Amino acid sequence: MGKLRGNSAKAGAPDALRLLSRMKTHYSEFRFARPWPVLAALLTACAPTAKIPVTTTPAAANSAPAAQPSGSAQLDFKAAAEQFLTTYNQEYVRLYTQASEAEWTSNTHIVPGDTTNAGRTARANERMAAFAGSAANIAQLRELLAHKDQLTPLQVKQLETALYNAANSPQTVAGLVKQRIKAEAAQTEKLYGFTYTYVGKPVTTNDLDELLRTETNPGKRQRIWEASKEIGPTLKPGLLNLRDLRNQTVQALGYPDFFSYQASDYGLSRQEMMQLVRQLNDELRPLYRELHTYARYELAKKYHAQQVPDYLPAQWLPNRWGQDWGSLVTVKGLNLDAVLAKKGANYPVKQAERFYQSLGFPALPATFYEKSSLYPLPATASYKKNNHASAWHLDLGQDVRSLMSVEPNTEWYETTHHELGHIYYYLTYTNPDVPPLLRQGANRAYHEAIGSMMGLAAQQKPFLAGLGLIDPNTKTDQTQQLLKEALQYVPFIPFASGVMSEWENAFYAENLPADQLNAKWWALCKQYQGMVPPTARGENYLDPATKTHINDDPAQYYDYALSYIILFQLHDHIARKILHQDPHATNYYGSREVGQFLQDIMRPGSSRDWRTVLKEKTGEDLSARAMVAYFEPLMVYLKAQNKGRKYTM
Numbered sequence: 001m002g003k004l005r006g007n008s009a010k011a012g013a014p015d016a017l018r019l020l021s022r023m024k025t026h027y028s029e030f031r032f033a034r035p036w037p038v039l040a041a042l043l044t045a046c047a048p049t050a051k052i053p054v055t056t057t058p059a060a061a062n063s064a065p066a067a068q069p070s071g072s073a074q075l076d077f078k079a080a081a082e083q084f085l086t087t088y089n090q091e092y093v094r095l096y097t098q099a100s101e102a103e104w105t106s107n108t109h110i111v112p113g114d115t116t117n118a119g120r121t122a123r124a125n126e127r128m129a130a131f132a133g134s135a136a137n138i139a140q141l142r143e144l145l146a147h148k149d150q151l152t153p154l155q156v157k158q159l160e161t162a163l164y165n166a167a168n169s170p171q172t173v174a175g176l177v178k179q180r181i182k183a184e185a186a187q188t189e190k191l192y193g194f195t196y197t198y199v200g201k202p203v204t205t206n207d208l209d210e211l212l213r214t215e216t217n218p219g220k221r222q223r224i225w226e227a228s229k230e231i232g233p234t235l236k237p238g239l240l241n242l243r244d245l246r247n248q249t250v251q252a253l254g255y256p257d258f259f260s261y262q263a264s265d266y267g268l269s270r271q272e273m274m275q276l277v278r279q280l281n282d283e284l285r286p287l288y289r290e291l292h293t294y295a296r297y298e299l300a301k302k303y304h305a306q307q308v309p310d311y312l313p314a315q316w317l318p319n320r321w322g323q324d325w326g327s328l329v330t331v332k333g334l335n336l337d338a339v340l341a342k343k344g345a346n347y348p349v350k351q352a353e354r355f356y357q358s359l360g361f362p363a364l365p366a367t368f369y370e371k372s373s374l375y376p377l378p379a380t381a382s383y384k385k386n387n388h389a390s391a392w393h394l395d396l397g398q399d400v401r402s403l404m405s406v407e408p409n410t411e412w413y414e415t416t417h418h419e420l421g422h423i424y425y426y427l428t429y430t431n432p433d434v435p436p437l438l439r440q441g442a443n444r445a446y447h448e449a450i451g452s453m454m455g456l457a458a459q460q461k462p463f464l465a466g467l468g469l470i471d472p473n474t475k476t477d478q479t480q481q482l483l484k485e486a487l488q489y490v491p492f493i494p495f496a497s498g499v500m501s502e503w504e505n506a507f508y509a510e511n512l513p514a515d516q517l518n519a520k521w522w523a524l525c526k527q528y529q530g531m532v533p534p535t536a537r538g539e540n541y542l543d544p545a546t547k548t549h550i551n552d553d554p555a556q557y558y559d560y561a562l563s564y565i566i567l568f569q570l571h572d573h574i575a576r577k578i579l580h581q582d583p584h585a586t587n588y589y590g591s592r593e594v595g596q597f598l599q600d601i602m603r604p605g606s607s608r609d610w611r612t613v614l615k616e617k618t619g620e621d622l623s624a625r626a627m628v629a630y631f632e633p634l635m636v637y638l639k640a641q642n643k644g645r646k647y648t649m
């Protein structure tokens with residue numbers, strides 16, 4: 001995210017951010033959440049000290065939690081579950097809050113050389129991991145879940161969530177967990193400690209990204225691209241080791257492999273998840289095919305190639321993995337910056353709040369303004385802060401905060417609307433019907449989908465004109481605008497739900513042999529992206545490992561693809577069914593009906609099945625239909641441009 005923003009965010013993972021935040025509470029683009037610090041700190045060998053909510057029964061390791069003494073042989077599992085969950089939720093909130101507070105300080109008050117915060121954060125994370133993964137909790141969860149049929153759906157959902165959380169650090173295999181955490185820390189250190197070099201000089205990944213967006217000499221482009229892949233082989237032994245450790249950790253709780261474990265958070269089997277992502281790729285294929293043809297011919301012109309290649313050379317694309325082509329097109333557009341500069345730095349946050357209020361959401365709690373860190377630090381400050389935008393739910397209650405560095409410009413205008421989307425999602429599912437364990441998005445993709453949608457909506461012309469930020473008669477090139485959006489959003493899908501998901505599925509669940517890792521990667525790039533490397537890439541390289549998520553956010557990259565798909569589905573419904581407006585030119589402002597629609601989706605958190613919620617609110621199952629429809633006007637343009645050109649996909 002050019003720090004944070006909705007759209008451009010998609011691709012580049014914010015490197016610093018990944019290290020700093022592993023909290024569920026902490027959202028920002030491409031930082032999807034786990035229920036708590038995943039990397040969590042090094043678990044100590046000692047036994048968990050957390051209070052284990054025990055129901056009643058005496059001793060025996062396997063004894064079921066008994067209920068009220070009733071004389072009957074039948075245990076009251078419903079009552080036992082209730083008692084267990086009450087205690088569990090209390091302890092969960094307590095530890096979660098401690099860990100969040102520590103992480104918050106680690107992100108907002110960084111004193112170089114001072115490791116006090118880091119130590120406090122690590123200890124808080126250890127306590128959380130030890131509690132969630134404790135052997136006693138796991139035994140109770142399993143026992144209760146063995147009697148699902150006697151429990152309420154809300155109880156079952158909470159118990160399943162707790163068991164899912166436990167699988168990240170099960171103390172039943174404490175040695176293994178400790179090894180995995182250590183191996184993850186070592187891999188992360190390698191990942192961020194690597195020095196990239198280009199023409200003999202050290203460069204950052206930001207430098208390489210910028211060069212790939214701007215360099216026009218094909219030979220230089222190839223060397224830049226190759227420089228960006230040098231890190232790969234250094235990560236190979238660590239990644240192979242992590243595959244085994246990750247698989248074994250979740251296998252201790254009965255999941256077949258790590259990919260299946262991640263998919264289970266959606267209530268899907270591994271096979272169902274793969275079927276879903278393949279379906280999305282199929283639905284978008286005709287549009288991608290047009291963009292692919294268009295890009296091959298346009299780039300061949302740009303780089304003065306003798307011949308138009310059948311497959312896109314990876315080094316031609318303005319992104320290290322070919323996942324975002326947005327910078328290929330520049331749109332002369334609305335210049336909001338000048339207007340916003342005059343409004344001052346308080347305007348974007350306040351205006352975003354007014355927008356949500358106009359939809360029927362409440363004012364933000366006073367503590368939001370008191371406790372958030374919204375603006376850049378003065379140059380004279382004796383400490384630093386993380387400059388990537390994020391939204392936090394510190395206590396799973398009313399303590400919501402945002403970490404931003406707002407300045408009065410377009411980027412921050414969009415970002416404030418995006419981050420407040422997360423904040424209002426937190427506040428809306430914080431209600432008596434949703435127990436703390438289930439105060440999270442309907443699935444991992446919903447939070448980001450809603451935040452990004454609000455950022456997008458707040459930039460459409462009628463919305464801006466309604467606020468008096470632009471002249472309603474401003475002329476813009478609609479086709480170029482739509483083309484740019486398509487280049488940002490569409491190529492991401494074959495990468496995320498195609499290449500990344502297929503490779504990690506093969507890696508974790510299908511035992512992809514160690515001598516076929518790179519071959520598999522490039523076979524998938526060709527199949528899904530129609531993209532090939534500049535020269536043969538043998539197994540002495542490990543190109544998938546150059547993607548940070550492969551190392552430290554494993555087997556859940558489809559989250560990002562799903563968040564786009566959901567974004568377009570919700571926006572399409574709002575535009576066409578609620579506002580009766582063109583999805584390319586909407587104005588959500590002041591619509592209580594839109595607010596009600598959003599609140600209905602947000603209110604249950606993860607206490608209801610995400611598919612049911614989607615179907616109920618939009619009348620549709622998850623599908624790329626809306627995304628395809630949004631870009632339909634562009635299809636006509638692309639087909640005209642591509643007339644007579646050779647299609648190769």
Ligand SMILES: [Zn+2]
Nearest residue numbers: 027028029451
């Ligand atoms: Zn976000």
